[in-house]
Amino acid sequence: MSASDSTKIKYRPDIDGLRALAVLSVVGYHTFPEWITGGFIGVDVFFVISGFLITSLLLVDLDKERFSLSHFYERRIKRIFPALLLLLLFAAIVGWFILLPDELTRLGQHLLSACGFVSNFKLWGEGGYFDTAPESKPLLHLWSLAIEEQFYLFWPLVLWWMRRKKVNFLKALLPAIALSFVLNLFLTFHSPLAAFYSPLSRFWELSVGAALAHIALYLPSRSFRQNPLSPVVGLTSLIVGFFVIQKTSPFPGWFATLPTLGAALLISAEPSHWINRRMLSNKILVGIGLI
Secondary structure, three states: OOOOOOOOOOOOHHHHHHHHHHHHHHHHHHHOOOOOOOHHHHHHHHHHHHHHHHHHHHHHHHHOOOOOHHHHHHHHHHHHHHHHHHHHHHHHHHHHHHOOHHHHHHHHHHHHHHHOOOHHHHHHHHOOOOOOOHHHOOOOOHHHHHHHHHHHHHHHHHHHHHHHOOOOHHHHHHHHHHHHHHHHHHHHHHOHHHHHHOOOOOHHHHHHHHHHHHHHHHOHHHOOOOOOOHHHHHHHHHHHHHHHOOOOOOOOHHHHHHHHHHHHHHHHOOOOOHHHHHHHOOHHHHHHHHO
């Protein structure tokens, strides 16, 4: 199986605009928590974007028979480590001068967790995203990066194995998405911290993006591109989530479908749709997304 034009992935500025919207919503939540009460769901939008983009690259590499696990991780390291190490170094230097001894000890623990991409487990053990003021956890945001990298530890191998064994991608992926989503629902009401920080209850969001990548490359006729209402519904879902969801809402749970499906509808929409072309492809949003 090969995509009709899988040797090229066309650049989509609207996805960079969507990435900016996701980041700005999180920043907005921490800056104006009483106004943008659900801005933290931007992380869920980011998961979908990441699953879509990374899976697209992996599928193209498999199509061109140039798949290399070492090359994949080399690209990830070059993309993530320069900014990450600079951030960690800055946090360590500032922390040395302004933090009390017990606070500095906790920062050191968070630095080590970030280096090992296990920040989500560290924060899970400490209590949660909303247990103390955000400014007391300067590396709080790295939990989502940890979940992404945990996903990408095994995902390239899974794709390679499915291609080698000629496994039907969607038939194999959809049950996994369903299981992760059901686990998310169960944990949200029985162990909220686990639901929020566990990679198993978050993988469905990344996998939705992965499914979109497969559909875009191999089954474009089954996407929502021909439906002019899909980006409208997608953007509406995000806006509703940003301002309706509260930090006290049972999250992820059912509420996580708002950012996940909203992002999925916008990504699967025709890039020429006025929302994608005029709003998400706005130069300011795209510039922020690229940063």
